[in-house]
Amino acid sequence: MNIPKHIAIIMDGNGRWASKRSLPRIVGHQQGVKAVRTVVKACGAMGVQTLTLFAFSSENKNRSTEEVSLLFKLFLSVLKQEVKKLNKHNVRLKIIGDLSLFPENVQKTAIEAQAQLSENTGLTLVIAANYGGQWDIAHAAKQAAEAVVKGDITPEDITIEGFSNYLCLANEPAVDLLIRSSGELRISNFLLWDIAYSELYFTDTLWPDFDATELQKAIESFNYRDRRFGSRKEN
Ligand code: IPE
Ligand code: IPE
Ligand code: MG
Numbered sequence: 001m002n003i004p005k006h007i008a009i010i011m012d013g014n015g016r017w018a019s020k021r022s023l024p025r026i027v028g029h030q031q032g033v034k035a036v037r038t039v040v041k042a043c044g045a046m047g048v049q050t051l052t053l054f055a056f057s058s059e060n061k062n063r064s065t066e067e068v069s070l071l072f073k074l075f076l077s078v079l080k081q082e083v084k085k086l087n088k089h090n091v092r093l094k095i096i097g098d099l100s101l102f103p104e105n106v107q108k109t110a111i112e113a114q115a116q117l118s119e120n121t122g123l124t125l126v127i128a129a130n131y132g133g134q135w136d137i138a139h140a141a142k143q144a145a146e147a148v149v150k151g152d153i154t155p156e157d158i159t160i161e162g163f164s165n166y167l168c169l170a171n172e173p174a175v176d177l178l179i180r181s182s183g184e185l186r187i188s189n190f191l192l193w194d195i196a197y198s199e200l201y202f203t204d205t206l207w208p209d210f211d212a213t214e215l216q217k218a219i220e221s222f223n224y225r226d227r228r229f230g231s232r233k234e235n
Contacts, residue, residue, distance in 0.1 A: 001223060002223050003047055004177040005176055006052070007043060007052070007178075007179065007218075008051075008052040008053075008175045008198070009052070009178075010054045010178070010187075010188060011181060011207040012207055013182025013206030013207045014029045015028050016182065025067060026074070028206075028208055029071060032207045033074070035207055037082075038211050039051070039053075039210065039215055040091065040125055044089055044091060044122055044123040049123070050123070050125075050172045050173060051123060051125055051126065052096075052126040052169070052172075053126070053127055053128065054128045055127050055128060056128070056131070057128075057189055058131060058132030058135050059189060061130065075102075075106060076103075079106075083113050086120075086125070087117055091120055091123050092117050092118065092120040092122070093117040093118075093127070094114060095129055097132075097168075098131070098139075099130060102130065126169070132189045133189050133192030133194075137193055140163060141166075143166045144158055144162075167193055167194070169194050174194070175195050177199050177201060178191070178195050178200050178201065179202075180201075181203055181206060181214075183202070184202075199221075199222050199227065201221055203218070
């Protein structure tokens, strides 16, 4: 079995999972955390290099203040709770996105958690929080422009490779497989630049029900793909 080096997941369907059970949406988000634990463990065990999870999009801040603040609280408690376990499993943590929106205690905990796990050499877990693919590209363009103004680089250095150095996933392998749960067939402003040649996998399963078997199914589907990257096999 060919294991993707980099898997990215749009973890969608928490709200619907809760609504189906007449439960508040936050219960769906809490159950979603269990699925995250399962998938992180499975990816680590399989030897996936990088797992990028979409936890909160730049557009999700437009949800009710109640849901947004409960999500911040959940994010904070999960970060605090899980660091020890992640460390035990040799997981490196990277949080990408515009964290300035988050309350100060969340920002501080995020910085501390990343620092504590920075020396680990196993799975790299990337959490996209207040992240948008368009934001990432605009942010990279601004940094590249600043580097030109400072004289660190010239406009000629802004090639595809040179530019990607300014993106959030600069040092990670290319995204091989992008998974979206809950049946929606869209990207919702997740990774844009980085999924140029990713294989896409959509499942109707709601995120809280996503487990190791679902992950296995996605990887099996990936194994049947003929990745041509625009060229053709000569026979
Ligand atoms: C995904 O689940 C988690 C976040 C966006 C934070 P949703 O909350 O979008 O769940 P649905 O799509 O309403 O079911
Ligand atoms: C995408 O899901 C964001 C995350 C999973 C974090 P959404 O539920 O926000 O996306 P839309 O609204 O269906 O496009
Ligand atoms: Mg959704």
